[in-house]
Amino acid sequence: MSITLTLIGQSIAFFVFVWICMKAIWPPITEAMAARQKQIADGLAAAERASLDLELAQKRATDELKDAKAEAAALVEEARQRAAQMVEEAKEDARAEGAKLLEAARADIEREVNRARETLRKDVAVLAVAGAEKVLGQAVDAGAHAALLDDLAKQL
């Protein structure tokens, strides 16, 4: 139980073990622990950021969807108005065309009537002369009675 060289030996061993621990054991373990802690903290922060991003993206998607719907509705409305307008225009055109055709037909008829009247007038003069010849028994000089005949024709 006396104090011997063992004390010195143990002191030397103490320094050697502490030195080995300080050089080879403590740093790698604590560094790995610190690095892991940082990794976990980063991971958690990233997850939080991601969930925030997701929330934002969802909000943006909802907004965009709403916009798209509104736009689509506007487009449909415009198309409907355009279609109605086109139908209206077509109707208008058709009506105008119809009126024009009717007018042309009416003019044709008028022309035909006039021509028939003209022909009839000539025929009346001839017939009148022929009738008169028959009545008088002699030829009527058409030239002499031209004025009379024209007058007659005008009265028709």
Added chain:
Amino acid sequence: MASGGPLTAEGYIQHHLTNLVYGQFNEGHARAQAGCQEHCVAVGDWGFAQTAEEASQMGFMAINVDTMGWSLVLGLIFLFIFGRAAKQATTGVPSGLLNFVETIVDFIDDLVRSTFQHSGNALVAPMALTIFVWVFFMNLMDLIPVDWIPFVAEHYLHIPFMKVVPSTDPNITLGMAFGVFMLIVYYSILKKGAWGFFSELAFHPFPKWMFPVNLILEGVNLIAKPVSLGLRLFGNLYAGEMIFILIALMYGGLVMSVAGGVLQLAWALFHVLVITLQAFIFMVLSVVYLNQAHDVMEEH
């Protein structure tokens, strides 16, 4: 037992408290004197002491091979376990061993952070870890039944003495405390300068003109640190070991054997607390002393 004589309680206890000593024989040894009959040695020879008396006659020039050897083995076990963990250290998912080691490292790290208030010392935390685990391992040897290893050593290896608990040897505990003391002195001088360290011892707590009194007071205070550190651990573990030995003496006869078994179990369970606590105290005080060594006192 050692001498093969009749087994007495005194002899049994004596045997358990004797170290295996390798040392230098001097004139006082019977085997080195003229009338020696067998196993004679010359004065100045080195060899193993065969009896407790021989061991104590060797004086300072001797090594307690058993406690020193177990201390080194346990220290190497510590380095091996923690070194393996350090090699495995990864930022990924830690394995079983690394988990265990990290728990201890984290515990020590927190403790040193809260106790040691000076930054930039890379030695204190690893030193605390080494002290805690090493002392714990040395104390843990106390829980091995007292006769197992000495019995094997004596009957199969023919080693006469075998003290297996290094921390029941004051050389070991004071040796570690001396190591801590040297660190205290080293850091005191490093941080305060030789004059600063001296003035802390000489000009405090009384005025400067009373410096001899101060020097004595503070000197005792300084020396008391390693001495109390080493002797506290030694005393606790020596007492614990002693009780185990005394309980072991009870065996023989049914009633006494049962009582001895119960007592041994109870004491061992209580001792689990003691060995952990003593390792912890040794570590914390070492850190506290080193923290004080770093404190630069304001002028008085």
